[in-house]
Amino acid sequence: MVTGSRVTTRVWMWTSVMKLLVFAEQQTVGTSWEASNACVRRDTSMTTSPKLFECESRVCEEECVNTPGSFRCYCDGRQGKRLAQDMMRCEVIEDRLPLDMRRNSRSLYLGRMFSGIPVVRLRFRRRVQTGFTAEFDLRTYDPEGVIFFAGGHLSSSWIVLVMHRGKLELQLKYGAASRVTSSGPAVNDGQWHKISVEEQGRSLVIKIDREAVMKIAVTGDLFTMNNGMHELNLTVGGVPFREEGLVSKVNPRLDACMKDWRWLTGEDTSIQETIRHNERMQCYAIEDHSAFYPGHGFAFFNHSHGDNQTLRIQLTLRPASSMGVLFALVHQDRVPFSISLSDYHPTTLEWKEHVLVAFGDVIVASAAVDLCDSVTHTLNVTVTGNSSVLEVDDRPGRMESVENLQAIDLLSYSTFIGGIPDVSLVSTPISAFYTGCMDVRVNGRLLDVDDAQHKHNDIRSHSCPLVTTQQ
Template identity: 25%
Template structure:
């Protein structure tokens, strides 16, 4: 074993991590108030939890490791998020494989060596990609769909030690402080893994989830709201200058939506604004105070422009279908503040508490949402519940 670990210096830790990624979505109790997950099936990584907390994790003896190659398939439209994590020495030596800008990002910390490398093709195209990680001497090689995608070499001046003890593995999160990352990234990944072949080891993974969410067989780009949660933002995060026009644009099949699409509340004020789809009345209703605009739900795009003294609603880019509301700041003193200090919710109606309690949750798929002509990434919300941020069932 000593010679084995010496040959695997630097690269083995990453390879081992791939060994035990995902084994399926069937769980059973283990007598420790945790569910155990067996291998072989597909697992959805974007399930609700604290985003840095792994979805599943396990611990194995290093002496049980025999294989040095692992393969799995990944499918996502999400450009950024954690795939898996592994460490030895209770987190002193660690690695993370993630995506950033859709490209594989590998980070490794081992002794006095700290490495961060990204490269290879973009993987967030919604297609299944086969990834293989293997050790070749002092190099760790990530192959994507049969071609080299990323090669990492590591060498230390320190005397190589024989590794003993435990290896901790985690899927969809990390087990150390996020500040230890060499490159910071958003951890939540709306994606799936399947068909893993992980170092020929068969051990159970633990999960704190009562049940694991399944992956949809076919997906398309968008944000899916199952009717049980929403995403909340502080409006101060949007780069909006004083008195400047603000535009919010929505794409999707509104006839297949039901519930609150967007709501905004200014500090210390009643609900300022709500956009609600109703399958029963077959209408989409915009509410500002006592004023309302209703349109048929057959539209595919809705653009709402917030001006200093009015709201302008444009349907399907057809100027003949434009409606305006007068909402001057004199009659609504909190109107301008809602885009400076307020809260914005996508997929639910904001409550009046600071805990962002909501209701009337949206059911349906928003194909795209932009604020100030920039895509709104729901993963950046201060609260994010039961939303698939980058994919909808096809």
């Protein structure tokens, strides 16, 4: 008779996703048997087979999720990480194409603050009253925003030079009288234009490239008296009061570059020195017409797109990186829909550049294509119910075979461009921020990031650096 014997069986398991060889032991415990001349009696009390939870063994460098018979690793792209080819470690995301990020140290970038507050504030004080003069060179693709404000305070006399529909517009308030005047050619063509505003007697004269385009009669003075001194406040890139105080409402955010400025008699040497030592206040030396996403931060819109049945998304882009979220719909802590760039396919584990369309964490359409080639590409995605169609440069993408896919709710969501917020990594295949140029149209309407609910200050709405000339 043998009692309480212990049998050990070695089992080798091959996990389907991670291709990791796992060793475990199955133990048969408490088995006893007794032999007699008449019969054999076997009494098996219990057989146990412990479950394998690979994530408890810390096989992933960052996030780990157990799946039936296997596991899956995730890396936080929002921290600049991507999954390595061993599918467990995390690597730093590197740009494929270096952009020409050279700055012009003698230029001033007007769109640095998304809040629309001025980027420069000056105060001039005079013992003897003088007329107002301003001259500067301006370059922009942006059709709307504040260039500068000059005057006293909201209830006194002031002028605001703005860009509206691509043309210069002067809003002025002298006492109880207010006026809005616009004239001249469009100047949001990305070329440098010399702009000047000058008080000549009781008139304001505005010139573009030294040609007068507006002459406006005024009654009153922009300078105000304070303790025996004539004072004038001047702000650049915004107004010193809420935008509702303007004579005609405009979005104050202006993606524009200014250089060779002279305010009154040029008394702004301290500002020039400040700009020279602060790159964020400077413009890129060479720019193209597109929004720029720097690989950190996102823009989000908290409104619907006018159609709760169909979503038609067009992305015009020139990527500098092969990883990043281009477009996403977010509801609370979920990402019901996303369009991303990736250098691998999470389902097929194919290691090459892809465009991925996902419902949640499920890939529903894809295209194996490398877009990091310095050329502008166009992606079109149409979403209706639980189906989607992808086209890359007018070529159809591959439709993935997915069962029991739920339709997307096109009413309750926020739209994120260039990245996703702090949601779970497992809610979407890709979490990295996008790097490169991109314009987004939804149902035929351009999403101007100047109109977003929020955007990172380093995202530029209408100016994108070119690929470096060293390539």
